[in-house]
Amino acid sequence: MRHLTQQFIDNQWIDSHGQRRLAVTDPYRQEQIAELTAGHAADVDAAVAAARRAQPGWQALGGARRADYLDAFAKGLTARRGELMRTSAGNNGKALAETEIDLDDAIACYRYYATQARALEARQGRVVEHDMAGVQAQVFEDPAGVVGLITPWNFPLVTSAWKIAPALAAGCTVVFKPSEVTPLPEHALAEIAESIGLPAGVLNLVHGDGEGIGAPLTAHKGIDKISFTGSNLVGEKVMRAAADGVRGVSLELGGKSPILVLDDADIESAADWVAAGIYFNSGQICSATSRLIVHEAVADALLDALARRIDAIRLGDPLDEHTDMGPMTSARQRQAVERYLTIAGEEGLSAVRDARHRDLPAQGEFIAPTLYRDVPTDSRLWREEIFGPVLCARTVTSDAEAIELANDSDFGLAATVISADVERAKRVGRALRAGSIWYNSEQVVMPQASWGGFGISGIGRELGPWGLSGYLEVKHLIGPAG
Template sequence: MQSFSQQLINQQFINNQWVPSAGTRLLDVMNPYREVRIAQVTAGDAADVDTAVKAAKQAQPAWQALGGSARAKYLDGFADALVAHRDSIITLSATNNGKPLAEAGIDLDDAIACYRYYAGQARALDARQGELVSVEMAGVEARTYHDPVGVVGLIAPWNFPLVTSAWKLAPALAAGCTAVLKPSEVTPLPERVLAEIALEIGLPAGVLNLLNGDGEGIGAPLSHHPDVDKISFTGSNRVGEAVMQAASARTASVSLELGGKSPILVMEDADPGQAADWVMAGIYFNAGQICSATSRLLVHEDVAEALYSALAERMDALTLGDPLAEGTDLGPLTSAKQRDAVQRYLDLAEQEGLTAVRDGKHCTLPEKGYFLAPTLYRDVPVESRLWQEEIFGPVLCGHSVGSEAEAVQLANDSVFGLAATVISGDPERAKRIGRQLKAGSIWYNSEQLVLPETGWGGFKRSGIGRELGPWGLSAYLEVKHVIGPAD
């Protein structure tokens, strides 16, 4: 697999070729640990979008006609290639994103599993075509078919590049759609690998087109394009709302995975040590840059002191440093912009006089890199902006509760509803509490397990639609019924 080469700096991947971009600006791609530029990519524009969409539109009928089983072979090909190039892709991801090698490996494994899963879904789709519908009217036959939406625009975020692009691209291709994929301009290098894999496995031209650029240059014209039948976007609420508005002008379908402010409930019958491990995993993985980060800790007052003590001990043991070094627990935040955004919340915490269990000043940060130390505040008022707003960094806010009912009420008291975790010594109780929470994914007595077989998406302002599972495939399909006289 090629390394990022100078001659491809100002090129886009369209119709299985690297072609000159219509854009004239270049965007710096940074190593967030060393704070140095490692590449530049073009800032594409609307002309690039138009060329890519035309290629995708031309390729779509033949791709659909292949059938699910034939498309599945290409999806398995993506998985096989990711396995074959595993070490180099993990290193590239850690270098561009800043996440430790172990976390980058988890991301890659999740992406591989996603392509494998949707290869199976593509094969199963063939068997579902033409299924008879049970109807009461005598002499009438009705059959169900599942057609691809068409050309789809896929806009991926920077925090989990390979994973989130797989969640979009794999079901879209399985359904028979063709795609224009926009990686984040912050982390474009891991997803550039997908274009190289497309050539490696012989994916038909025009099925996958990859455009580098920012939201203004690529994201907006892709969302507005009249020949784009669906947009799938993961990112901020502000941009998601703009995407939805653009698509609404032509009644195009949208899938939106937006913000989160997820709760983690620790009940009085929980083991504080075990609970602390799950709390840590829910907030400090990927330096807290997770849409599902369980950043609101609702802990029963009977175990609060023991839990905060266990959390402080674990936070003190974390190693911050080089993402490429073995033993690193936390890397830097992915960009200087994101580090500064999180720092503003830490400054606000000081202004509000919040009580810190660990305020980020308890450890020495590496000399370079966009680092922030993990932070924990306790007894945070529910009116605080730190309690209400998505911070997207290694910041945990705790609040004590006196009852299960209070914990559930405060957990649901949010404009977001992406995920939640419940920790209890009684698994049946944990599941019962989970059923009362208004969120798309509920974990109990575990870390955040994201499986290709289970749906992903949220309630309320956390988005529209579901990714993963059969629901992820359905998002790229239209249902058609053919009705007439029975044979």
């Protein structure tokens, strides 16, 4: 069993000031695989001080040299590929195919922001076009400073890459808190930073929970910006903490994403995309398309096709290459989803496939894939994020009705539209209130395209040039021309 008793601060492994111990578990084998020393506010103080000392030098290094370190991160992750996939499967419960996606997307993200760092250096000081004679204006983009980054447990490697890579590319220095539920994959990031010779204090990793690390990090006056991915409940607390001192904040929060299947859709393809959108990673994905809005003309055929796919999903050991769906990441998350299954029973929902009526593996924190039909719009399962493999379906009679129903949500992270008519799918997608909208596709995520949502799904955007700009401050120098 591993013992994570130290924090990575200023390129040194330092004993934590905390005293509490947290168990890290394997959700399939339901056994403890590591012990984590929960960090303390004093650890945050030390990490912030180290980052503050390192920031001027890291900024002065320039984008091209910072890019070399980002490429080195990508190479470091690639070199540890097999190890990290197995670690993620054991700590997170992901099937191996899902750990591979998490890792590959993280590698691509570091490589992309290496190119962005070089481009940033090339455009510094560019002259702004204007119509005032005798005046010159130049624009510079400076790093926000010292940033605090907090990531969730569902996609440990890629969600950390989405924050660390653009922050470092921009010239920021980092205090990084991974989830205490899945600290093992991200622990490797500090080891890679050490191995590639990243300058001291540029990346500091502090292990712990919300009480020991999260709260003091978000409240710390030495932090210039906080970037948080996680629940709405915690996101609101982060935003309140950042208001003290008017510090920057970006939030990637929850979702209750719709998937619209129009009356001309190919049923078999639609069923594949619907299943992938909700049952991937056991439904533990913020963009999970958990609201199925289907035209009544094709509803019965689609639900039958989905039922066949649900029955074919193989639940089991994440390390078994034949497994399609692993367990929930923790007992706590399994219990949270089970509460919604109880609510479904209390509300009298009609199940096409009910998790409670399927045999489960003998061990593991499993929730079987579930599908309800004709779910009322006032049902808690229709309106609230469940974060599990639970799909709710409703029928409509027109595109206009489908759009109205899709937009009837406080969330606005993502959506999918399926139609044989590509232009129709695009037209419907353009009318939806969401940050990422796929049509006739699985949920393709690329580092070049933005990620973030409308409404209570968050503030700001990650990925693409927008992700980099979130860690930059714009500065103009204006004076006589010549």
